[in-house]
Amino acid sequence: MTAPKIKKHLRLLIFSAVGMFGFGFALVPLYDVFCDITGLNGKDYSRESSVPMTTVDESRTVKVEFVTYLNKQLPWQFKPEINSIELHPGERYQVSFMAVNQSDQDTFGRAVPSISPGYGAQYLVKTECFCFQEQMLAANEEATMPLIFYIDPNIPADISTLTLAYTLFKNEPNADLAMNQKK
Amino acid sequence: MSDIKIKDNAEQMINSTSDLHHADPHQGAEHHGAPKGYKRWLFSTNHKDIGSLYLWFSLTMFFIGGAMAMIIRAELFQPGLQLVEPNFFNQMTTSHGLIMVFGAVMPAFVGLANWMLPLMIGAPDMALPRMNNWSFWILPFAFSLLLLSLFTEGGGPNFGWTFYPPLSTKYSPDSTAMFVFSVHLMGISSIMGAINVIVTILNMRAPGMTMMKMPMFVWTWLITAFLLIAVMPVLAGAVTMILTDKYFGTSFFDAAGGGDPVLFQHIFWFFGHPEVYIMILPSFGIISAIIPTFARKQLFGYHSMVYATASIAILSFTVWAHHMFTVGLPLAAELFFMYCTMLISVPTGVKIFNWVSTLWRGSITFEVPMLFSLAFIVLFTIGGFSGLMLAITPADFQYHDTYFVVAHFHYVLVTGAVFSIMAAAYYWLPKWTGYMFNERLGKWHFWCSLISVNILFFPMHFLGLAGMPRRIPDYALQFADINKIVSIGGFMFGLSQLLFVAVVIMAVRGGQKAPAKPWEGAEGLEWTVPSPAPYHTFDTPPEVK
The missing domain is CATH 2.60.370.10 (Ctag/Cox11)
Known part of the structure; x- marks a missing residue:
């Protein structure tokens, strides 16, 4: 058969499988980054930010x-x-x-x-x-x-x-x- | 290094075939390439032997998982706690799911792939025969580990087959490590199986067998194999994180340590949704082989079938969060996943219409494989429709985690995947054993299965809509009557499967001799070799016009 091609495909596929294993773990930080950018998930991103406030909006509560x-x-x-x-x-x-x-x-x-x-x-x-x-x-x-x-x-x-x-x-x-x- | 191994294998294959004449494996084993006794099976690199091993293994697991389902249905036969402890009940639901998904359905498809792919594309064997041996022999160890965990102190996995934390971390039994390692082994086995399928299909096709001439079963398996390689490693990552969260103090999913339990659901269903297509795409290939045979017409819309399969595979990566509508997703995400999920019904609909168009004005006969295929089309479509209902986000808030979901996925997995595997077994049994099976008994098996499976699963829709939650050992009194009917259907379905075993064993032992092409309308290279298929086939590649 076409042994060199088989070897090449084998290597590529093993590499993809290992890569996807890594991707599973990459989802952990990606998830936080995604929520951070979009502001989804109800996580509290205001933590440790202390920008002074100037205006108070009296029109509503x-x-x-x-x-x-x-x-x-x-x-x-x-x-x-x-x-x-x-x-x-x-x-x-x-x-x-x-x-x-x-x-x-x-x-x-x-x-x-x-x-x-x-x-x-x-x-x-x-x-x-x-x-x-x-x-x-x-x-x-x-x-x-x-x-x-x-x-x-x-x-x-x-x-x-x-x-x-x-x-x-x-x-x-x-x-x-x-x-x-x-x- | 692997290069040398492959050459070695090729040499071995050539040696073993040039020394020995082709013969029937049943009488031929003594004079012929197949080693005797247990070594034939333990060291086998022959795709047919490994295919048979996979299929027998899968049948065994089908009955072990089925026995667990019988325990579940016996406990649910009437309200109250009668037979088993709630913790044991949870172990049964968990193990039933894991064994049926990873032990019964997936190995059955890999077994069919091993047996049929080389025969369908005109190859002498799979491209990587030794890896093939390895990927099978990992499985008995994986499932022994899983089943043994049921006998440890504190019991086996009891957190559902989806193993959501903290159920699988903080509150899980001590045997969770055994569960994790068994899932690792199953994953390694499937990945190796998938690599083998891809390498075989891409490199070992007979001259003239272009990609667009490949049978649909080959196409669907090629696409399934890519899905497997993409998602099984993600599952391995998810169980690894559970392992380190439980035993090594990490906090991937523990809010107290800065983690997030909802993250687990995202990772799990990123694997889990493509996984359900892994369990149905090869079915589509099987049905696309059987319907044209018994309708005596060519498959309608071959190209659209290929493209529909590929679209389903790609879309399967964009729908995972429809399993988590109730976790508190933002509105935008709920809409996105709802629309994507509904979009999948388009390529699936293309397939259903193509099968129906193939039947249109065909000269249809109703042999057992055809009966199972026709039942597949109707009942899988029912499962598809309940899937569409579940895809509607606001409706899902009512259906979520009820028996409606149980009814839905049993329609697509039992009357879908399992029926197609049964159809495939009846269709190719003459090719595997060389004997026709007992048609009468096969028809009994079909009709008993068809009637009982609907008694079993159809009323579950009503239970779910009325609000009965899934994964509970006891329930409110108003659900008692329907549960009794469901349990009776379950016992009938379980018993009916013994008929299948009887048919298979009878066909292996003897019967009416099968010709090379036992079905009049069948097409494809597998019917050009004698029945039973000789131990080595297509040593010289066939010509495909």
Whole structure:
């Protein structure tokens, strides 16, 4: 038969299979990049951006609701001081979240934010948030965790309510470091 | 290095054929190229032997997976928990899916490809015979690993065949590593099989057999093989990520570590949707071979069939998120995937119309392979229509994860893929064994299967529309009557398949001698060699006009 051609095809096809295996893993960063560019997925991309605000749009208000969830493994209590607030776009606001460690051990936690509706996520801008860092509570310690944010005045008119949900996960002490390196 | 190996093989092949005369493999094994005993099978590089191995393996897996389905249907026969623990029930649904997809349907198609492709294109064997041996013999190990995991402490995989995290990571049994490695092995086996098919079709065609003269089965397999090479490695990547998430502390899919569980669904269905076309395109090839034979007409619209197959394959990469409409996709994505999904019905419709046009004014006779093919056309189309209903995003919010979905994919996979494999088995059985099968028993098998399969799957549509969720061991009382009917259909269908085994075993052991061309209207190179096909065929390539 045409042995050299067979060999060439074989090599090409094995190469494609290995390449597609790599592509499977490339989908992981590609997925984040894609969501970042398009603003899809409700991920919170305002993290660590702190552009100062100048104008406050007094003509309308947006309701911001605060929701908290606790991962089962974390023996904490975690609640916002208020459940919702009506704000003018551009207005800066500080809200506190109360956390209590109900166990007899020092525990680390990390809050992962999620904003719905997803396409409104980019208009909720946080200037300071406890979710930027890992939180540590000693045994039976109580803490007040602040969040400062404003609503971008460019927010589309059809969004009247934004829901900010925090899920608090148990964190291993070193996991945070590893995560920062990954980013 | 591989060059030398290929030459070695070619030399071996030439030596073994020049030394020995062609003979019937049944009496011929002693005087002839086929080694005796277990070595014939373990070390085989003969495409016909490996094809038979694949087909027997697939039949075995069909019954193991079928036994699991029987357990599922027995538990669902009435509401409440009767026979099995919920965790064991979950293991049954998971293993049933994995075994039927990777153990029954796919190896059956690879077996048919091994047997028929060289005969159809006039090649002496597959291009890479030793890899062929390897790709088969990996499979028993893969499935032993999967089945053994059911006997470990904590049980086997119980997270559904789609293994979504965190079910497959945080909440999965300790045996998950066995599941992951068995999927790796299945993937390696399919990739090697696919490489072999492509290299064979591109290089080993007889002189005069141009691409556009190839039988449809060859075309559909060529395109399927490209799909396999594109997506099986992605599946391997997905299970690898599950493995490292569960055992090595990575966070690909763990939100607490910065990952995203929805990402898994994207990766999985990027594999998963082309996978469902991997399981149906070769069926289209089989039906395109059988319908013209028994309608005694040429296949209508051969070129459009080729292009439709290629379009389906390309479109299959643009529809994956229709499996995830309810995860919270943005509106634009839901619309995009809805329209792309509906677009696929166009090339599929082209195929259905071509088969119907082939039948139009044909001199039709109703032998068993034809009966299965006609049932395929009707019932696969029903599965296609329920697929269109599921493609409508707002409707899918109601149908998602209900028995409607179960009904849909069983219509396309059982009355689609499995019926076409049965049709192929009946069609080529005389060529493989040299004997005609028992037509009467074959017809009994067909009619029992046809009636029971509809009792089994059709009422599932109603269960789904009424809101019965899938993958549950117990259900609300209002679903009791229909579930009873469905279970009875299931037991009937399971028992009917024993008739198939009887027909096959009887045909292997003897019967009326089959001529080289047992079907009057059949066309193609495979009918130019005697029945049963000699151990070595087309040592000198045939001339194709």
